[in-house]
Amino acid sequence: MAEKVAKSNVKIGQGAVVCAESDLQGDITIGAKTVVHPKATIIAEAGPIIIGDYNLIEEQSHIINKKVTDADGSTMCVMIIGNHNVFEVGSYVEALKIGDGNVLEAKCKLGRLTELTNGCIIGPMCEVNIQETLPENTVIYGSNCNRRVQSDRPPTQALQLEFLAKILPNYHHLRRPTKTLPKLNP
């Protein structure tokens, strides 16, 4: 088991499928029906991480609330991730605010200063770390990180989540959901 027992405080919502082999450190809240694959890393260093419902966090993805060395230690940065997001394989996220319905494709990197609203798609291998709030339904693609605004939101992965919720327990040990979960703002 790859967790640090000392500081880990993980609250898992009802129906969430969180594999035991995932690396969870710090104060983490995971919403209902969210699926966390094995080998996913969620590290809450500088503050708690709150993850919403129906998210899909795939293998080798890193969600890190990183401690910034030059910032004053008194401010607690809470990383809030909304619902229906997809963190594909190998994605690396340090952004503090992520809305709903975003797709972070394989091996993308999201810096601490960027904020995602709803329906954004960050393409594979794209690195976005400027201080900016990306408008809704933005698509970032290509080696030059070209941008486009879509008219529709990306389709949700509800089918995939259902499938995983059925299959993953057959092959992996899971963390049990905690009994009470405080209501979260999405």
Add this chain to the structure above:
Amino acid sequence: MAAYMEWERCLLDCSCGVSEPISRLYFCRYCLKLRCRECVSHEVDSHYCPNCLENTTSAEAKMRKNRCPNCFDCPSCKHTLSTRATTTVITDPTDKTKTTTKKVYYLACGFCRWTTRDVAMPDMTVATGGLKELENPHANWIGGVLEYYMELGQLEKVQRDKKKYAKRKTHLNLSDKYGLTSVVAKKRGMLSPASLQLKEQADKVKVRDISNRDASDAVEPLSQDYYTTDCILSDITTISQRLALVELQPEQTKNLFPSRKLLIIRRSHRCKECEHNLTKSDFNPSSIKFKIQMVAIQHIPEIRFIKPPMLVFNEESEVVLTLTNPTVIQSHVNLLPSNKENDKLVTAELVLPSSELILAPKDETVTDYGEEPSDGSAYQDDPSIVTFRKANKIGVSVKVKPTIESGNVWIAFILSHQYTNMTPMLKSESSGVSTFQLEHLVHVNLGQVSDSTAGSHSPGSRPN
């Protein structure tokens, strides 16, 4: 080790004088010469779509303007669009309570996530062929101009032909001398039918009246919106997006439309001098095999070197060149000094081995199937010249003395080897195979000259 893989290091001279790596050269076995891409004529074999790999004849391709009928390109990023299906619920118009689910299709790009729904195009009811072709607003006028020019061309052709037959009019004059008019001559069948036809044609071809499109100075003034309203970059198309749709050239992203995919061609090469085919690929677009493949690498021994030498100005160092025999016949190779005068590229002196080198034939069981190569004990090798021998490859050591203080060290020599023509060209040849001695000029780039100060290594060489 990387120098072994760099294919631009060892260059062979083509018969026209251009230096190219061996992988880029063709070998004409009728002229017995190397041919580069310039000495070869490229011909179009067939057209096919890069996505669906559908073969198209040239005439069909021309009719469709070299576009695939099934595949579309994303107007936003030029990748291929794929068809996606969703189900929608449609209420029956007669009975409001009944609802039926129907499958509708739309096109979507997997890379930039552009969909036909972004430009408010209605979803298609059929999976393929549902997309309506875009109408070119200028199609009528362009068609009219094309026909006008075709008629002009026809008229000019008729006039040209008339001049050719003009000499025959002398017998018409003759008959006029004797009082016969052309009408009477026609009755009596004395006029040649060809010249008669031409005359008739010339009268018939009437060029249509086409109105000129005059350029006018009057342009409507720029609207004030350009100065006052903010420019939303995501609404405006880029130049490459605009030019991809030449007929429309939309300025706004909401007017983008998928374009049909361009077809690409399969080439075959032909030697310019003897007109024989050098390469001819398979008809099937998904097959990479060749029907005829006469490339240099299959006939000429390949020269590479493994370890870049430590090159110091005016000091002799040893380089090991590897020679690989691509043929199934034992090959006798000689390395001769270069006879090219004033070769500006050469920057080193070279001492070559004087003896003949024997290369073992290529054994396919070793190269393709990885079996153990037979040891080279069958060949008596001078260890100072032949450093190693492995299957059809040998390592030859030569001595190099750079004549420049810094820069790339190039050496040149002539590779003289036997070429055996496996397939006889003419049936009348009594002997099945004929052997020729071929010579090629080779230039090898050995890397940078390192500084003579001790302890510094050039980037090309590796410390032992």
